Amino acid sequence: MSARDTNNPKNHVLIGGVSVPLGGKPGIRREFTSWATEAPAKSIQVSLFIRALQKFYDTPYTETLSYFQIAGRHAPFHTVFFCSSYSPGLWQQTLFNLMGEVIEDLKIEDPGVKKEWLKERSTWRLPYWNWALQPVEGVPDLFKHDKVAICTPSGTEPETVTNPLHRYEMRVDGKVTLMGSPALGKYKIDDVKQEPVEWTQWISLEFIHNNLHVFNGGAGDFSKGIGHMSNVPVAAFDPIFWMHHCYVDCIFAMWQVLNPDSWFDPAGGQEKLVPFHNDFGGERHVDYFNSDDVRAYSTFGYEYDVLVRQKGQEDEEYVAGITSHINKTYHGTGDVLQHDKGGLFLSGQLGGGDKDYEDYVINVLYDRYGYEDGAPYTIHFFFREAPAEADVRAGDRMIHEFPGHVGSISTFSSPVETVGQGEDNTLHCAKCARQRDEGVLSRASVSLTISLYKDAVNKNIDAIGDLTPSTVETYLKDGLTWVAVSMEGRFIPWNELDKTKVFILQGTSEQPTDNNIFSTYRSYTSMPAATDGKEAGASKQDYKDFETGRLSMRV
Incomplete structure (x- = not known):
């Protein structure tokens, strides 16, 4: 999306999250380590995720919903002007849609098997990476290997494929291409020194966010240079970026539950989250989201596993459980x-x-x-x-x-x-x-x-x-x-x-x-x-x- 066409509704990508059936419950965002390592070669969700992510990578970089352009909203491409707002939501929505295409591509003949794969897709939500878990084991195992074994609908031996979580490769005409290559034309990166929106008023959450970017990007070992996660413009091209941002969102969601009466002050909740749009109907019709619109994150079709409320659970018990989870997870000064x-x-x-x-x-x-x-x-x-x-x-x-x-x-x-x-x-x-x-x-x-x-x-x-x-x-x-x-x-x-x-x-x-x-x-x-x-x-x-x-x- 270029700076010239952002006011044209025909060019707007509407973000509604993942739809939930009437009377249904939002899907659960699970912690990545437990979601991916219980038995990855047997997990339908892991298989769908890996296949959909590769399909995402393979989408031509010139398309608005390509991995290159969605990740590029964190970067300085001349025709992409995204801010640092609701980033994991669009990624999740796009992957969810691609999972539907994956199931069709697999041509599953057994109705029972296809129903099972569709059910797994319907409950999948983008997992988050809790880097505070003890013991600290570093980056989750599924990110570390160039190849990964994933299950197939036939139920036979797992299929070994290139692991898209290990790295993102830019391809032009089927060839791996550097992000600054002239082959990318107006989409190439001329200068990897740009800045996303930052919120001085929220520096505590940004402080956590910033440090983890730098730690994961390897800044500190200056003999080797830095990885994508340390570099603002290309951080989003590292697949772990999205799971990291999901966890920042999870931290904020926990804060919301514990502080239900607190919100944007003095910044205000009406500031537009450019360029994220939805069709709000009425007088607003197609308009940018503002912070008040996204306050109830569950409207985007997801909930966090640590915030699921049990049936009949009173407020005091619910809040105490979240408090206990935070205290046990972060091992603070008191421990x-x-x-x-x-x-x-x-x-x-x-x-x-x-x-x-x-x-x-x-x-x-x-x-x-x-x-x-x-x-x-x-x-x-x-x-x-x-x-x-x-x-x-x-x-x-x-x-x-x-x-x-x-x-x-x-x-x-x-x-x-x-x-x-x-x-x-x-x-x-x-x-x-x-x-x-x-x-x-x-x-x-x-x-x-x-x-x-x-x-x-x-x-x-x-x-x-x-x-x-x-x-x-x-x-x-x-x-x-x-x-x-x-x-x-x-x-x-x-x-x-x-x-x-x-x-x-x-x-x-x-x-x-x-x-x-x-x-x-x-x-x-x-x-x-x-x-x-x-x-x-x-x-x-x-x-x-x-x-x-x-x-x-x-x-």
Whole structure:
């Protein structure tokens, strides 16, 4: 879809999700690992998914509903101007439709077998990849192999086919073609440095999203370069992109259930999600979705396995079950601190109970567009000295594997610049350009408590004796360091990121033993000695401005 024809209803692709029969229930999005690894060679859904995905790949790249163009909505192609809105929904809808074509292509003669395959198709929904599951086993096995065995309608031996989950290959006239090849004409990638829509107000969810893109893309081992998932324009061409985004959507869905009265504020729910359309009937007729339209995600024909409500389940029991799932899945600070035998914290001396612990956090203000007009970078935090740039670039290990690594913040951004020619000459992301011009800053947090606790109990290092505020502030003043690193492994001087400000805060956390109750965090105060005088560190005046609300998110 080009910039010239987006107002022509004839060119609109309507997104209605997967239809559910009257009185039926939405299909379930399952966690990918359990969905795909129970017995993939015997699973009809896995077979349908693999076949449909390959068919998706084989759709000519010039077609609007080709894999190339749908993935391209996350990219800078001159005739594709998609934003970062309802991405997994269109992918799911397209694959579901292709599964119907696959069943017809298979020419299943046995009515009973065909009915079974149609039933499996009707209940399939795009799975999500929960990268937080324990134990951490990395990328799911089904993504790792070039070939995959899938079942056939005949019920004989599984058929071994090329695994489309392993990679996406662009083909022109049957030949594998690079994305920048002149053979693609106006669809080729001239510049893989563009930016999707970003939401500063929702930086917590974006922070998780961005870091996982960078982790999965391999950024950090600079001797090998980066994979698709680390690179904004081509991230969507990595098949795992869609399962990752499904999980981001799942996290948001859990938040919705736990916060039913919260929604877009102050951004507003009427902002158009260009270019996603539906036929709403009435005066709106064919129109863009807005955020209010997609608030009830089940209207698109899916539900998440972790959010299925049992018949007759009361609200309190339902919410408690979701809370328990989150606590068990993410193994937060409380799981570590519950093992503390005492003596490290001021527990019980803060007016709380024996479940109260000091909590320490890094808060960072940073400019996503501060480095080369939006080129991506990551801020890494270390206890003691950060590694040397030469050691990091050597590629012997990932940067987060160096001693003392505490955490990181990834921008997952790319330059805001003009793309296209003639009538197509436009900003890829006008909102990004506006935020850059207005000096809008982003923010993110890195927890310090667990890292401090591990140093305190590690008898092999002379680190920190206890986790009381005065001791921690001194420890961080002497030993907390940070570096900004480009995707190429360059250590970026802080004068090139002069709007960055690193703050340290200390508060109190209550860590309940009941998994049905969330931890609570309160009463945060500043620790200026930990950062004052350091490059990119917040000054004492910055802390005062922060406490009084005078510190602006604009510069």
